[in-house]
Amino acid sequence: MADGDDGNGLRNVLVTFKSCLADNQEILMDPYLKGWKGLVRFLNTMGTIFSFISKDAVAKIQIMETFRSGDQKESYATLQSMVQYELSNSLVDLKQPGSYPTSGCRTILRLHRALHWLQLFLEALQTSEADAQTSVLCTDSYNASLANHHAWIIRKAATMAFYALPTRDAFLANMRVGTNEEAIAMLEEALPHIRKVYEVTESLYAQHNLLELP
Ligand code: 1PZ
Incomplete structure (x- = not known):
């Protein structure tokens, strides 16, 4: 399939997070959003009961895609440039909700927290009996x-x-990367990249005091 998309398989989705990290350690917005779209597609294969979750993720991805195609698209090329741009132009509600309910900073923070859930869940799955x-x-x-x-x-x-x-077996099969053992091995290989993206974002947000944005 085009665009590095292998249907619903999870390997290419997780590999996308590897490509988020630029040589200068900045996080590239486009592959970050592409990774999220892949996760949403994967989540949707598990049933409509999860649609209230995927809808919220989709709404947040769309907010970011709008920034990425707007007047200031270059300012949103990386998470670092977004933080710099929005903070220096006072485009973020820092203490309570106000004029900027959909700032890039607060929107990415929600996805970032969800990425931590993903990391913990996949780690647990990888080491599970x-x-x-x-x-x-x-x-x-x-x-x-x-x-x-x-x-x-x-x-x-x-x-x-x-x-x-x-079930665990069905979940691993749904990842479409072969046998259970192959799926587990893929997770082991992909997880360091997810962790890295999480850690770089976490320290960027901590450095600018953005971890509690309303
Ligand atoms: C495999 C099973 C999937 C489990 C996913 C675990 C996450 C549960 C999240 C429940 C979110 C419910 C819907 C709405 C939540 C929003 O209130 C919050 C805060 O945003 P705000 O209201 O401040 O704008 N949204 C989030 O926390 C983002 C949630 C994104 C979840 C994406 C999960 C992707 C899962 C991929 C699965 C492989």
């Missing part, structure tokens, strides 16, 4: 990450949806 329950792995990684930023009602809905996740 054959009889592990995906819903338990997913709930634990959610509680250790995203849940801390979600209102009670969202946490409730998310936790309920996790029960609809496929």
Whole structure:
């Protein structure tokens, strides 16, 4: 398939995150968003019960794509240039919601927190026993990450949806990278790149005091 897309397979999606990191350690917006689109496609293969989750991710991807095709597209070429541009032009609500409810900084922060969930979940999956329950792995990684930023009602809905996740075998098969062993090996190979993207973003946001944007 065109555009490095292999349908719903997860390998190419995760490889996209590897290509986010430029030589100068900046994070490139286009592959970052492309990676997210791939994750959404993958999530959608697991059933409509997850659509309230994928819809929110899609809305956030679209906000960023609009910036990437607007007047200031060059300012949004990397996460670093976005932070620099939005902060120096006072385009971010720093303490409470105000004039900029859809700033790039706060929008990427939501995806960034979700990327941490993904990292924890895939790590758990990679090291899990054959009889592990995906819903338990997913709930634990959610509680250790995203849940801390979600209102009670969202946490409730998310936790309920996790029960609809496929079994470990079916989940690994749905990744479409071959046998269970091959799928696990692919995760092991891809995870360092996800971790790196997460860490670089985390330290960028920490450096500019952006980790609690409303
Ligand atoms: C494999 C199972 C998928 C589990 C995904 C785990 C994440 C659960 C997230 C539940 C989100 C519910 C919908 C809306 C949430 C929004 O309120 C928040 C905050 O945004 P704001 O309201 O401040 O604008 N949105 C998010 O936290 C972003 C969530 C993106 C989740 C993307 C998951 C992609 C999963 C890929 C699966 C391989």
